[in-house]
Amino acid sequence: MNPIQLLDYAGVAVFAATGALAASRKELDIIGFIFLAGITGMGGGTLRDLVLDAPVFWIWNPTYIIVCAAVAIIVYFAAPLVEYRYRLLLWLDAAGLSAYSVLGAAKGLAATGSATIALVTGMLTATFGGVLRDVLTGEPSVLLRPEVYVTAALVGAGVFTVADISGLDGTLAALISIAAAFLVRGGALKFG
Amino acid sequence: MNPIQLLDYAGVAVFAATGALAASRKELDIIGFIFLAGITGMGGGTLRDLVLDAPVFWIWNPTYIIVCAAVAIIVYFAAPLVEYRYRLLLWLDAAGLSAYSVLGAAKGLAATGSATIALVTGMLTATFGGVLRDVLTGEPSVLLRPEVYVTAALVGAGVFTVADISGLDGTLAALISIAAAFLVRGGALKFG
């Protein structure tokens, strides 16, 4: 498994965990955990693939579904042990946002060659799973929180796009840009 | 018209009726009834077809649209006669959920051959129309109600997938699995 693929599963897993934590806050049953974990973990990438007219990633590789279900089951049993579930949700969401902004930009750039599209698919992929999670659970959208959210996604997508066009190695470009996005969003969560 | 096709129209019709009942609760005009009936009746199947990269079912067979519009017009005139509209909405929703969980699984299984995908497309198809209806009318999502909802969809999709892989006749498999889903969801509504 190459580093980008690993990053992809990691992004799905942390977003899935935020969906499961949201299910926990709503006291859903275990199937509700799995459902919300799947929607949150795979929603952003699904929208990205639909607009790019690419095959939807989890249809042809059900491993993503297994990852979401496994994460949901772990959170189902572990969540009662966690004291600050919303706080944890926000931090995991920041990690997922960072990974997905870069993966979305990478796929948009590869499919179209356009830097503008890369920025947009980066932002859409990073934000849409969390938006679905918040809408389905009736929570105020994380988009509306005072801390920079979409901006962090834009930073991740932007740094990656510049690095990639400059000819930087893909894995290195991905790591640097994920770190940049997480710095922005994490900094805002910590000090915002 | 074969039994599966008939079931398909029936599923669209009962979901459309729940959308029209929701429009009635919001006191919308008749076009609002038709709009919500269409979104609720065809939303789940539309998402299913998009992720499977199949042609969207109502684009090439506008009969589905006519069915939704007809149901909406009937409900528009009949709804004032119904005393417990939300109760009726929940029972029709249970019927639509059952039919759509199986039809979604059948289409997912036929397109990919993967049992995992069949479970997911079954759940998505069964729940997405109702989710759209609730989001558009600003009601708390039916997903969050204490009675098992997604679980019933999973049961319908799961029983069908096992029956189909076991080589059971398609129509028989569909009827058994729809009954199983309805038993779970109806039982939860009645006793939950």
Add this chain to the structure above:
Amino acid sequence: MNPIQLLDYAGVAVFAATGALAASRKELDIIGFIFLAGITGMGGGTLRDLVLDAPVFWIWNPTYIIVCAAVAIIVYFAAPLVEYRYRLLLWLDAAGLSAYSVLGAAKGLAATGSATIALVTGMLTATFGGVLRDVLTGEPSVLLRPEVYVTAALVGAGVFTVADISGLDGTLAALISIAAAFLVRGGALKFG
């Protein structure tokens, strides 16, 4: 640039402006303005292209993205000068609704030749951007307001479909039907 193309950019721009005004009401940062402007300006057309299995319009012509971003930046600086932002939002929304109902019907009719589909894609294209805007900002959906909303979209799509099938010149048909839709929605806003 032909008149239809110009109309298309104009429709995107006014819907984008309503998204930016909604961002202003929620006191988002400038990236939040651009994000909501883009989602509102391009959301309806994106859904239209997905269900018609057409290439998503902004993927292959990023000018639409630039238009949304430019409108968002202008609104960001101009919004504090506007006294009745929600009122302005409703009127711009009426203009966007009118343009998009016709453009949606035109594309649906061209792709399928079906008048029924043209009515549906007209309504979907005209309403979906505003629905996304309202859901993302947690506002009650404009669909639920007492004034005719979906009906205006249906009038625009219907007049265009009849005019086009009757062989009227495309640009003339578009202008007449946009005016009809705006008359219905604007009249309802003014006197409703």
